[in-house]
Amino acid sequence: MRTRNRLMLIVIVIGGALIGSLALTTISSSSEGPVTGAMDRLGSAFGSFEHAMRGRFQGPGRSAGLKWFDGYRNSVERLKRPDGVLLGAFDSGIPGTLDGVVALEHSIGTTFPLVQIYMAWGDRPDEDFPVGLATAISDVGSVPVVTWEPWLSDFANDKHPQIPLRDQRDRHGMAAVASGEYDFYIDVWALGAARFGKPIFVRFGHEMNDPYRYPWGPQNNTNIEFIAAWKHVVDRFRRDGANNVLWVWSPHVAYRYWETYYPGNDYVDWVATGALNFGPIAQWSSWWSFQEIFGQKYPALASFGKPVMVAEFGSLAVGGNRATWYRDALDNITSKYPQVHALLFFNVKNDQTVTYQKVDWKIDGDSAVLRAIRPALSRWAPSNQQAVR
Amino acid sequence: MADWWFRASHVSQPFLFALLSLAFWYGISRVVLGWINYAAMAKPVDREAPTGYRVAIFLTSTPGEPLSMFEKTLDACNRVSYPHATYLLDDTRDERFAELSRRFGATHLELIGLPGAKAGKINHALELTSEEFVLVLDPDHIPFPEFFDRVLGHFDDSEVGFVQVAQAYYNQSRSFTARGAAEQTYAFYGPGQMGLHGHGAAVVIGANCTFRRAALISIGGHGVGLAEDLVTAIRLHAAGWKSVYVPEVLSRGLVPEDLGSFFRQQLKWSRGVYEVVFAELPRAISSLRWRQLLSYLTIGTYYFFGVTTLIYLVFPYLYLWTGYQPASMRFTEFIGETAPVAAIGLAIYFYVQRWLCDRSTETGVNWRGITLKLACWPVFLAGTMLAIVRAEIPYLPTAKQAVKGRFLKLAWPSLLLIAVYLVTVAHVIGSRMLSTPEASLELSSEAVWGMLAFATLPVLIACPAVYAAWQSRLVPSTAPWDSVDVSSIGGQ
Numbered sequence: 001m002r003t004r005n006r007l008m009l010i011v012i013v014i015g016g017a018l019i020g021s022l023a024l025t026t027i028s029s030s031s032e033g034p035v036t037g038a039m040d041r042l043g044s045a046f047g048s049f050e051h052a053m054r055g056r057f058q059g060p061g062r063s064a065g066l067k068w069f070d071g072y073r074n075s076v077e078r079l080k081r082p083d084g085v086l087l088g089a090f091d092s093g094i095p096g097t098l099d100g101v102v103a104l105e106h107s108i109g110t111t112f113p114l115v116q117i118y119m120a121w122g123d124r125p126d127e128d129f130p131v132g133l134a135t136a137i138s139d140v141g142s143v144p145v146v147t148w149e150p151w152l153s154d155f156a157n158d159k160h161p162q163i164p165l166r167d168q169r170d171r172h173g174m175a176a177v178a179s180g181e182y183d184f185y186i187d188v189w190a191l192g193a194a195r196f197g198k199p200i201f202v203r204f205g206h207e208m209n210d211p212y213r214y215p216w217g218p219q220n221n222t223n224i225e226f227i228a229a230w231k232h233v234v235d236r237f238r239r240d241g242a243n244n245v246l247w248v249w250s251p252h253v254a255y256r257y258w259e260t261y262y263p264g265n266d267y268v269d270w271v272a273t274g275a276l277n278f279g280p281i282a283q284w285s286s287w288w289s290f291q292e293i294f295g296q297k298y299p300a301l302a303s304f305g306k307p308v309m310v311a312e313f314g315s316l317a318v319g320g321n322r323a324t325w326y327r328d329a330l331d332n333i334t335s336k337y338p339q340v341h342a343l344l345f346f347n348v349k350n351d352q353t354v355t356y357q358k359v360d361w362k363i364d365g366d367s368a369v370l371r372a373i374r375p376a377l378s379r380w381a382p383s384n385q386q387a388v389r
Numbered sequence: 390m391a392d393w394w395f396r397a398s399h400v401s402q403p404f405l406f407a408l409l410s411l412a413f414w415y416g417i418s419r420v421v422l423g424w425i426n427y428a429a430m431a432k433p434v435d436r437e438a439p440t441g442y443r444v445a446i447f448l449t450s451t452p453g454e455p456l457s458m459f460e461k462t463l464d465a466c467n468r469v470s471y472p473h474a475t476y477l478l479d480d481t482r483d484e485r486f487a488e489l490s491r492r493f494g495a496t497h498l499e500l501i502g503l504p505g506a507k508a509g510k511i512n513h514a515l516e517l518t519s520e521e522f523v524l525v526l527d528p529d530h531i532p533f534p535e536f537f538d539r540v541l542g543h544f545d546d547s548e549v550g551f552v553q554v555a556q557a558y559y560n561q562s563r564s565f566t567a568r569g570a571a572e573q574t575y576a577f578y579g580p581g582q583m584g585l586h587g588h589g590a591a592v593v594i595g596a597n598c599t600f601r602r603a604a605l606i607s608i609g610g611h612g613v614g615l616a617e618d619l620v621t622a623i624r625l626h627a628a629g630w631k632s633v634y635v636p637e638v639l640s641r642g643l644v645p646e647d648l649g650s651f652f653r654q655q656l657k658w659s660r661g662v663y664e665v666v667f668a669e670l671p672r673a674i675s676s677l678r679w680r681q682l683l684s685y686l687t688i689g690t691y692y693f694f695g696v697t698t699l700i701y702l703v704f705p706y707l708y709l710w711t712g713y714q715p716a717s718m719r720f721t722e723f724i725g726e727t728a729p730v731a732a733i734g735l736a737i738y739f740y741v742q743r744w745l746c747d748r749s750t751e752t753g754v755n756w757r758g759i760t761l762k763l764a765c766w767p768v769f770l771a772g773t774m775l776a777i778v779r780a781e782i783p784y785l786p787t788a789k790q791a792v793k794g795r796f797l798k799l800a801w802p803s804l805l806l807i808a809v810y811l812v813t814v815a816h817v818i819g820s821r822m823l824s825t826p827e828a829s830l831e832l833s834s835e836a837v838w839g840m841l842a843f844a845t846l847p848v849l850i851a852c853p854a855v856y857a858a859w860q861s862r863l864v865p866s867t868a869p870w871d872s873v874d875v876s877s878i879g880g881q
Contacts, residue, residue, distance in 0.1 A: 050821065140827060
């Protein structure tokens with residue numbers, strides 16, 4: 001009798017293990033594996049716990065500088081109509097660490113309510129909804145801004161036989177997104193966002209009107225197709241319960257016809273654009289002030305009636321006075337551009353996305369620039385007002 | 390999985406990554422080789438022993454071995470039912486051994502001053518005797534009366550050179566070490582050897598192997614050296630002799646009861662097995678069939694485990710103290726990728742337990758054996774190093790009776806590991822609560838605690854080994870064979 005019980009147990013264990021592992025491999029081929037997904041959530045929950053323990057020893061930490069932001073942090077509605085300008089940054093230490101963000105904060109004397117991260121579409125585990133990173137940003141007091149790039153070529157055909165072959169995929173790729181071909185990915189990401197629960201900005205398919213940069217641009221897609229894709233993505237998120245997402249529409253205003261890519265007031269919460277001064281480093285560029293890059297387009301951006309975000313803000317050092325560039329941009333920004341409610345520093349070392357040589361956007365070490373930024377921020381940045389009080 | 394492992398993005402320190410890859414893929418290959426072996430699992434058909442074979446039992450004694458043990462063994466040899474002659478190959482120069490032989494009807498052969506230890510005596514005794522079949526019995530192994538009736542039938546195929554039977558023990562309940570050491574052998578003497586048998590490469594074990602005299606003569610006698618049994622098996626297979634493995638318990642012997650004896654036995658084997666790989670196998674390579682070759686390579690690389698374990702042990706600490714990471718793969722990803730292999734491996738582990746020799750006692754999670762194997766890694770490592778520098782270690786029979794061991798001498802590797810672990814845990818908690826910047830705390834959480842989890846497993850496994858060393862400080866007051874009743878053994 002005992003022997004028979006043992007044999008039964010063994011059969012059950014083997015059967016369970018086999019069925020389980022088969023199920024695992026089939027599920028994980030269609031999307032990211034459930035084991036990895038659950039482990040990700042477990043890992044981030046543990047990270048949160050560890051952060052809370054640290055708080056017991058060392059007090060509240062960074063979030064103490066963001067007390068004024070408490071009313072916003074968990075309210076999608078307030079983040080759609082903020083008072084003042086929400087500062088933020090992307091730093092090239094992300095996703096490994098937020099240390100670079102904090103170092104920039106220290107050097108310019110503020111605490112950012114927003115932290116930007118860049119995510120690509122694809123099969124890899126780091127192309128899932130970034131639950132660990134979003135939780136870490138949230139635990140130190142800020143709200144994540146995810147620039148979400150639909151790189152369709154990052155999906156493997158052996159896992160997704162229904163989508164076109166890799167080299168044909170970008171052609172009218174946005175039409176394919178609109179028709180639901182990529183819902184397998186969109187839904188998993190949306191459910192991850194919904195499970196995260198707290199407000200999160202998503203800047204989807206940015207610079208969609210730039211015909212040179214990204215495969216989701218006009219070289220492969222019409223504006224009608226892009227708008228259809230945008231609406232489809234937003235509809236999937238709403239259907240999946242991810243109502244905590246704020247949708248940031250972000251064209252490249254240096255190229256024409258960008259207004260024709262607007263998906264409509266019901267599908268957009270924020271309007272954004274980049275304002276990066278490359279100076280004379282690239283042949284298509286010269287030293288342009290913030291007013292020239294952004295200010296001239298501001299009225300058109302503001303005309304949509306949405307809050308405006310400067311999603312990538314920065315100037316290189318070569319070809320002009322960098323400190324003056326920052327001072328001119330930041331002085332009186334609230335009165336000159338009253339609808340600008342967010343400004344994200346582009347704090348990237350060794351950026352090679354546009355130019356052939358690596359360029360350095362970092363300002364931490366440029367004392368003239370820091371001396372120009374500090375007084376400007378102290379006049380209007382909410383974190384600095386809190387510090388003064 | 391190789392596609393996943395060898396992604397360029399995973400390599401963060403090329404040299405360390407190469408080492409880790411070596412350790413990881415060694416582990417995977419052991420699992421796969423095990424499956425290949427199990428795939429061939431076969432059990433020979435029962436054959437009745439014909440009458441009229443001339444059969445001998447060779448029993449060896451060396452100075453210092455206890456007389457009372459021989460009393461039991463010779464008594465049991467005398468009771469083996471198939472007609473046979475028993476020879477005691479003796480170099481103790483102790484008159485009482487000769488007297489004992491006479492009492493139980495055995496022939497006493499005084500063989501003093503021969504080179505080659507046990508094998509030397511066997512080879513000389515072959516010249517002095519004439520029986521067609523020879524059972525080489527270790528003196529601690531008490532044969533059952535039906536021993537030859539279960540074995541001799543397989544020699545009716547004139548190409549069969551030797552018949553090996555399972556090994557089992559009567560003293561395994563006497564200490565943690567004995568139990569663990571016995572558990573380690575369960576799978577080998579069941580599905581393991583049956584697989585080797587299926588591949589045509591059943592291995593001589595040194596005890597309980599019955600040889601055809603002509604086979605031994607054809608290879609110039611029994612092999613000599615630390616792994617004399619393995620050498621003999623390879624030479625016989627290379628000479629074209631077939632082997633048979635009978636997965637039945639037909640005798641019970643002794644397994645080391647104290648950790649020191651166990652370590653010495655394992656050192657001897659690990660050193661010896663490498664000798665076989667480096668010296669014996671290259672010579673036999675052309676005359677072995679590829680399945681036999683694969684089987685011997687599998688056996689020959691077993692003790693490399695000592696090296697890979699060191700790699701696994703060191704890496705988490707390297708990361709936790711210096712931040713050096715051999716592979717930049719995420720902990721959760723690692724678990725996700727290896728879980729299916731682990732699940733299948735576990736399933737097969739339980740599945741093959743159906744073929745264990747003694748299912749009623751050997752089934753289950755043999756955790757003592759696993760912990761003892763892991764505690765052996767410094768011994769395996771030493772064996773590997775000794776083989777590389779070609780250092781000789783003397784051939785000594787494994788101790789028959791527990792030897793009193795010094796706790797620290799036996800347990801220091803495990804204790805050192807536990808101490809380093811505790812200091813590391815304190816360091817990690819302290820630095821993360823007090824000095825790690827808030828902005829990098831959460832994003833490094835998974836990596837740091839994942840590494841600590843890796844470091845925790847070997848520490849948990851080391852604890853039973855410390856217990857085994859602690860127990861080895863004391864020696865039981867009775868000899869293990871005192872309680873054996875020769876008249877009632879066997880016939881199971």
